[in-house]
Amino acid sequence: MISYDEAIKIVLDTITPLPPVDIPLEEAVGHVLAEPVKACWDLPAADNSAMDGFAFAYTGQDEGGTLTLIGSAFAGHPLDQPVAAGEAAQITTGAPLPPGTDTVIPLEEVEERQGSITLLKAPIQGQHVRYRGEEFRNGEELLSPGTELRPGEIALLASAGITRVNVHPRARVAILSTGDELVALGETPGPGQIVNSNLPMLCALLREIGCEPLPLGIGRDTPDALAEVIRAGLQADLLLSTGGVSVGEKDHMQETLNRLGFERRFWRARIKPGKPILFGTLQGKPVFGLPGNPAATGATFEIFVRPALRRLAGQGDPLPPKLRCTLAEKVKGGHKRQNFLWCRLEEENGRYRAIPSQRQGSGQNRSLQEACALLPVPVESPDLEAGSEVEVLLLRLPPGRTC
Ligand SMILES: Nc1nc2c(c(=O)[nH]1)N[C@H]1C(S)=C(S)[C@@H](COP(=O)(O)OP(=O)(O)OC[C@H]3O[C@@H](n4cnc5c(N)ncnc54)[C@H](O)[C@@H]3O)O[C@H]1N2
Ligand code: MOO
Secondary structure: OEOHHHHHHHHHHHOOOOOOEEEEHHHOOOOEEOOOEEOOOOEOOOOEEOOOEEEEOOOOOOOOOEEEEEEEEEOOEOOOOOOOOOEEEEEOOOOEOOOOOOEEEEHHHEEEEOOEEEEOOOOOOOOOEEOOOOOEOOOOEEEOOOOEOOHHHHHHHHHOOOOEEEEEOOOEEEEEEEOOOEEOOOOOOOOOOEEOOHHHHHHHHHHHOOOEEEEEEEEOOOHHHHHHHHHHHOOOOEEEEEOOOOOOOOOOHHHHHHHOOOEEEEEOEOEEOOOOOEEEEEOOEEEEEEOOOHHHHHHHHHHHHHHHHHHHOOOOOOOOOEEEEEEOOOEOOOOOOEEEEEEEEEEEOOEEEEEEOOOOOOOOHHHHOOOOEEEEEOOOOOOEOOOOEEEEEEOOOOOOOOO
16 A cells, blocks of 8 residues: 555646636636736836825935925826926825926925925935836736736736736536435435535535535446446546445445546555545546545545645645644554544644644544644654644644634
């Protein structure tokens, strides 16, 4: 059985970013650029004022000097009239400097009286001026491929006249829930039945990262029924299934995929939870067979599927970020599989404490409750002592701390 490190390497080596699409800038938040973006003009387009005040030509004026007011330059309403030495124009923040001026004195540093101003402080030449092109020049590369567009980047591109961007789309993900015992959310389970809780969990996980879930419904435990639903899933960019990947008599996922031409890359990894995970491609599309136990579905999504989706979306470093924190309780080592323990995170004096969930059972949804991190415990690791420093895989911020 392969290790997690070997398995995730296979996943990331198999998957390449989705072909780029051209989308409106306003819809691009969270997407990753597929090509460089260049400015369509200089910004600022002209020298302009950084303050509300008065613009004038610096000729060595000192405190107490006076200037005659000859007009006003407002943002959006420039003053075209030249300003001669000894004169000044009223100016507002963002208004272009009128011809002949090079310096601005703020309102608070003058006394205005009967069409002239007296300087209450000696100015410095060029003060409070924002120069043409000081933020960027026409044609300058502003962002390079691989950059994730966040609100700040969107604002930058908007200011540079960019209306559309070429980005990698976020994946559309087909979800197949397998199991004769499953009923859809909203139905009351009969004897031996349970609600398909993995589907809403996966939809929520996908929406959290901007991917589109395409639920395929519940595939019953026969190869024919499963094959039909799997075919429908090939319209998506990636196919996820839950359940039916272990060794039980009704575990038909792998056999059904094989019939359809599945190229298996691996089955089973030395991890807990999630050991029976299956990964490969079908007609070039990545397929993950996630184990059906809810905490195994959740964990394998976090450690395999999320990185795969980030790679499809063009993210350069698709693995979960690591956070150093203090372990709140002793954790036993010596396992044959690499354990991934669900943890809560609590902030204490600017540092996080990782508190392993009391329930780690793979069959329990409650293992995931309030979990924000997974603590990897390597194969045959010694016990991890309470108070020691550990590195967790950060999944999300604690509840109530999400911005
Ligand atoms: N003899 C062995 N049995 C099992 C092994 C093994 O190595 N040898 N591995 C165990 C491990 S580890 C896991 S994990 C599970 C995974 O099995 P499957 O992926 O085949 O999943 P199922 O058997 O279909 O279901 C397991 C469990 O999860 C519940 N389930 C399934 N789908 C959903 C869903 N959509 N929503 C909520 N709960 C779901 C299902 O009812 C079962 O209780 O196999 C072990 N067995
Ligand atoms: O992988 Mo299983 O999740 O250990 O129950």
